[in-house]
Amino acid sequence: MSEALQHIISAEQFNPDDLAYLVSQADHLLRADQNPRLRRKNAGRHIGRRLISLFYQPSTRTRLSFETAAVAWGMGLVSTENAKEFSSAAKGETLEDTIRVLNQYRPDIIVLRHHETGAAARAAAVSEATIINAGDGKGEHPTQALLDAYTIFKELGRLSNLKVVMGGDLKYGRTVRSLAQILSLYPDNHIDFVSDGEFQASRDILDKLDIARVSYRQTDDMKAAFQGADAVYWTRLQKENLDDPGVSLPTDFVIDSPALDLMEEHTIVMHPLP
Numbered sequence: 001m002s003e004a005l006q007h008i009i010s011a012e013q014f015n016p017d018d019l020a021y022l023v024s025q026a027d028h029l030l031r032a033d034q035n036p037r038l039r040r041k042n043a044g045r046h047i048g049r050r051l052i053s054l055f056y057q058p059s060t061r062t063r064l065s066f067e068t069a070a071v072a073w074g075m076g077l078v079s080t081e082n083a084k085e086f087s088s089a090a091k092g093e094t095l096e097d098t099i100r101v102l103n104q105y106r107p108d109i110i111v112l113r114h115h116e117t118g119a120a121a122r123a124a125a126v127s128e129a130t131i132i133n134a135g136d137g138k139g140e141h142p143t144q145a146l147l148d149a150y151t152i153f154k155e156l157g158r159l160s161n162l163k164v165v166m167g168g169d170l171k172y173g174r175t176v177r178s179l180a181q182i183l184s185l186y187p188d189n190h191i192d193f194v195s196d197g198e199f200q201a202s203r204d205i206l207d208k209l210d211i212a213r214v215s216y217r218q219t220d221d222m223k224a225a226f227q228g229a230d231a232v233y234w235t236r237l238q239k240e241n242l243d244d245p246g247v248s249l250p251t252d253f254v255i256d257s258p259a260l261d262l263m264e265e266h267t268i269v270m271h272p273l274p
């Protein structure tokens with residue numbers, strides 16, 4: 001990496017050199033993980049280090065992939081999966097105080113998922129241990145974006161000169177917000193944001209794309225957007241993050257066989273899953 005990142009809060013912390021390094025490391029780890037001898041070797045690399053996973057919102061893949069990574073590298077692991085109800089937060093403790101207390105257990109890394117936008121930055125402000133943002137409200141999900149960028153690179157061979165369609169709940173979905181920032185690091189990318197009314201991409205992310213001179217379009221015509229797309233990235237309605245729980249996405253915002261027929265042979269379809 002170009003410089004050590006103390007905390008991972010936002011996708012905007014990464015540059016193309018970091019991404020190239022992470023892609024090569026991920027390739028290396030993937031190969032190593034398939035080799036029993038290298039798996040055993042890697043399992044001793046981080047003995048004595050500690051990871052705490054602190055999740056205030058539901059998760060399967062994100063939490064267990066971090067925890068599996070910790071185990072694969074020989075780290076000690078302490079975990080809570082329903083911290084909103086089962087941690088001291090339920091008794092009124094602030095996030096900052098929880099992070100201060102956990103720092104007393106001398107972790108190297110705290111992986112945090114939280115329902116409030118900005119929670120990871122607040123945690124980082126009081127933490128000696130590295131905070132990794134595993135999703136904060138409708139804010140960001142930088143490590144999912146790294147994984148998505150890796151997938152695009154592996155499938156399409158590049159991260160530039162792409163037409164990417166991002167659809168669904170773009171306002172409350174944090175993975176879209178982080179991935180758009182990663183795509184803005186590379187030349188000649190175009191993003192079609194497909195959404196409706198309340199769920200369109202919010203101004204702050206569009207401002208970032210304007211500053212980075214990324215070409216984009218906002219539309220509710222999903223089928224037109226699919227034509228010529230290299231990647232279609234679809235997301236679900238983020239029910240738990242809505243300002244107004246009464247609103248909903250149009251019911252025809254689904255990727256069905258006719259929609260697939262509109263895509264190119266090489267188009268990849270991606271989803272960060274629930």
Ligand code: NCD
Binds near residue numbers: 059
């Ligand atoms: C996403 C999230 O939590 O933001 N899931 C994930 O971590 N891969 C997407 C979602 O829940 O819709």
